[in-house]
Amino acid sequence: MTPPTPVTDPVRHVLxxxxxxxxxxxxxxxxxxxxxxxxxxxxxxxxxxCRLPGSRDLAADLGVSRNSxxxxxxxxxxxxxxxxxxxxxxxxxxGRSRARGRADAARAAPPRLSERSAQxxxxxxxxxxxxxxxxxxxxxxxFPVSAWKRCFDRAFRTAGVSALxxxxxxxxxxxxxAILRHLAVARGVRCEAEQVVITEGAQEALNLCVRLxxxxxxxxxxxxxxxxxxHTAFQCGDLRVEPMRVDDAGLLVPAQAxxxxxxxxxxxxxxxxxxxxxxLPVARRLALIRQAQACGAWIIEDDYDSEFRHAGELIGAxxxxxxxxxxxxxxxxxxxxxxxxxLGFVVLPQALAAVAAPLLKxxxxxxxxxxxxxxxxxxxxxxxxxxxxxxxxxxxxxxALLRDALAQHLAVPHTVLxxxxxxxxxxxxxxxxxxxxxxxxxxxxxxAPAPLSRFALRAQPEDNGLVLGYGNTSESQYPALVQRLxxxxxxxxxxxxx
Numbered sequence: 001m002t003p004p005t006p007v008t009d010p011v012r013h014v015l016x017x018x019x020x021x022x023x024x025x026x027x028x029x030x031x032x033x034x035x036x037x038x039x040x041x042x043x044x045x046x047x048x049x050c051r052l053p054g055s056r057d058l059a060a061d062l063g064v065s066r067n068s069x070x071x072x073x074x075x076x077x078x079x080x081x082x083x084x085x086x087x088x089x090x091x092x093x094x095g096r097s098r099a100r101g102r103a104d105a106a107r108a109a110p111p112r113l114s115e116r117s118a119q120x121x122x123x124x125x126x127x128x129x130x131x132x133x134x135x136x137x138x139x140x141x142x143f144p145v146s147a148w149k150r151c152f153d154r155a156f157r158t159a160g161v162s163a164l165x166x167x168x169x170x171x172x173x174x175x176x177x178a179i180l181r182h183l184a185v186a187r188g189v190r191c192e193a194e195q196v197v198i199t200e201g202a203q204e205a206l207n208l209c210v211r212l213x214x215x216x217x218x219x220x221x222x223x224x225x226x227x228x229x230x231h232t233a234f235q236c237g238d239l240r241v242e243p244m245r246v247d248d249a250g251l252l253v254p255a256q257a258x259x260x261x262x263x264x265x266x267x268x269x270x271x272x273x274x275x276x277x278x279x280l281p282v283a284r285r286l287a288l289i290r291q292a293q294a295c296g297a298w299i300i301e302d303d304y305d306s307e308f309r310h311a312g313e314l315i316g317a318x319x320x321x322x323x324x325x326x327x328x329x330x331x332x333x334x335x336x337x338x339x340x341x342x343l344g345f346v347v348l349p350q351a352l353a354a355v356a357a358p359l360l361k362x363x364x365x366x367x368x369x370x371x372x373x374x375x376x377x378x379x380x381x382x383x384x385x386x387x388x389x390x391x392x393x394x395x396x397x398x399x400a401l402l403r404d405a406l407a408q409h410l411a412v413p414h415t416v417l418x419x420x421x422x423x424x425x426x427x428x429x430x431x432x433x434x435x436x437x438x439x440x441x442x443x444x445x446x447x448a449p450a451p452l453s454r455f456a457l458r459a460q461p462e463d464n465g466l467v468l469g470y471g472n473t474s475e476s477q478y479p480a481l482v483q484r485l486x487x488x489x490x491x492x493x494x495x496x497x498x
Contacts, residue, residue: 011050014040016061030068034075041081041091042098050091052082127448129339132481134448135275135424135469136335139394143338147383148374155373163373167366171198171345174376179331179345182379187303188316189329195353197346197360198372202332203229205346206300209328210237210265211363212348212356213298218264223251225455225463227274227302230267239265243457246273250280253288263297271306271315275426275455275467277419285318289325299327304422305335307388310396311420324349333375335423335471336388343368343375395423398470405478411486412493414465423471426452428462429489435464437492438485445484 020029040046059066076082129137176196183189199205216238224243250273270280319329332344418425435451452465
């Protein structure tokens, strides 16, 4: 048996190279010594078999108590860094040092994502919610924080610590009941509480729909241009994604598509198509349901920001048109309340909800329970409806003022889309005005419009423009912002022509 390497001056030099700092907040002498020895071992400065000083000698050298050194050695022994026995303390065999590992990692090929993950590439640069014209952000400053806090405090007082544990996999019964009552009145949705599943936002609801009804390789249809989150959910489910064009009335499915590429799953935004704002006529809705039933397909109805309709009554949901329609209705509170709440839901068809119940118990863990109970109180007390009413009036005004600003100050050829709902307008531009370049240039001026072309999987010439979110942008800024966009568009056109 090879004896441990004796304590050498380099070891003592490392341990004593700098004094331990007394009184450093959150970093006791013991923790400092532990980190110093651990780093020296990982970096290879203390090689395998190297003997460390005895606890008494090291304590005297460092001016600390022997108990502190003993505690450090015991911790390092418990973690496997050193071996302690009667013959002394030596460094354990760890294989290669951290420095060698870094060098090997630097020479190694870069990590590769799985094929399905590699396809999920963000088409939008990150942008703060405070940037002007960023789509999908509600008027955060107008949210009734005091009323929400009262609901949350009441939920915590009522449920107490019991709600700190896991809840029902499908969500709190109080919130599921509040949602179904709201949907029945406001959206014409037909359901029972057991059909409602609470999710962490709409994206998790989409992912859940994919898991419930598809197998890898199945065909899924998405609107084109359309919501990127649906495309991402389908890609992550290893589905074959087929884009279906939208026109001025929304999703338009060619008759031959049902036989040529029969879908297992279809995602549609019938009440307010995103991003064009079209409303799918009832004839197309009924035809879509009928054809889906005939080929055994499921429909995801993504009810994107249709709560904010600015003219007439709310458009009814497709889910309630036909009894037992193969429609999974997805909604979220990220737009109606605030994004960081991260609460959404899916209403499953009754037959599907029954067979999915065992799976939900195994795959979901009920969380955010106090937030769910607070939201249930917020809805049942009428605060939610009052907030929606205020936001409808605000967004109606902001949309009208943005339309005026575009008409007066966007001195380039354009067509305004967006319908009479939501929190955004889409400005279609001629191809000579490159939307992606304009959107990128706008970042320098604290604007974050989204290029329309990046919503399309198979972009057409008409898929060139800007999606302008007005939810969280003050109307007083519109004239100056639109004038700036016009100058940027003209500059990018000149740059392309040069």
